[in-house]
Amino acid sequence: xxxTESGLHAQRVQGNAFCGRRSSTVRMxxxxxxxxxxxxxxRLNNDADFKSKTANLKTTVLMVxxxxxxxxxxxxxQGHATWAPGSIDTKADxxxxxxxxxxxSNHKGEAPMEKLVMTGKLKFKGSIPKIMGLxxxxxxxxxxxxxxxxx
Numbered sequence: 001x002x003x004t005e006s007g008l009h010a011q012r013v014q015g016n017a018f019c020g021r022r023s024s025t026v027r028m029x030x031x032x033x034x035x036x037x038x039x040x041x042x043r044l045n046n047d048a049d050f051k052s053k054t055a056n057l058k059t060t061v062l063m064v065x066x067x068x069x070x071x072x073x074x075x076x077x078q079g080h081a082t083w084a085p086g087s088i089d090t091k092a093d094x095x096x097x098x099x100x101x102x103x104x105s106n107h108k109g110e111a112p113m114e115k116l117v118m119t120g121k122l123k124f125k126g127s128i129p130k131i132m133g134l135x136x137x138x139x140x141x142x143x144x145x146x147x148x149x150x151x
Contacts, residue, residue: 031107032065032100036148037072037083043144044081050144051079053137062092067100076137094126109146113138 030036044050054076064071064086071086086092096113098106102121105111114135116122124131131138 031103032063032068032070032072034085037074039148040141040145041074041081041083043147044141047140047144050081050137050140053140054081055079057134057137059094059134060092062086062090062095063103064088064095064097065100065103066097074141092126094131095124097123097125106142107146113142 055078057076058078059076061074061076062071063074069088071088071090073084073086073090073092075082075084088097096117098116098121102111102116106113106116106122111121113122117124
């Protein structure tokens with residue numbers, strides 16, 4: 001996928017997972033942009049835990065930011081992730097819909113997705129029994145996504 005200028009910005013960072021221990025100016029993806037999902041997929045596909053926990057999994061997950069109307073479809077196929085732009089009408093096995101503040105709360109690790117769904121802050125479409133069976137896999141994805149610095 002392409003990196004768009006609107007999806008990136010320069011920021012001074014020091015010692016985080018994105019740029020190492022030295023202080024420098026790097027280009028960092030903003031949440032719910034092509035650049036963010038490109039970085040997420042890159043990290044997932046290079047993570048041994050993700051590969052092993054999703055080795056037998058074939059599923060699609062649609063994430064919708066209800067404030068901006070941006071949607072991203074993640075396709076997980078036997079240990080490999082890809083993404084594509086989506087829309088609220090995109091067919092997926094599982095769909096999560098939330099406002100920007102809810103997504104940011106999850107990204108910062110303040111509230112896990114499961115809690116956000118149970119409290120109604122994050123809307124969910126799909127099979128509850130099936131998604132409950134994927135908690136370990138989704139936990140790995142969540143952990144890796146939280147490692148991507150937010151804007």
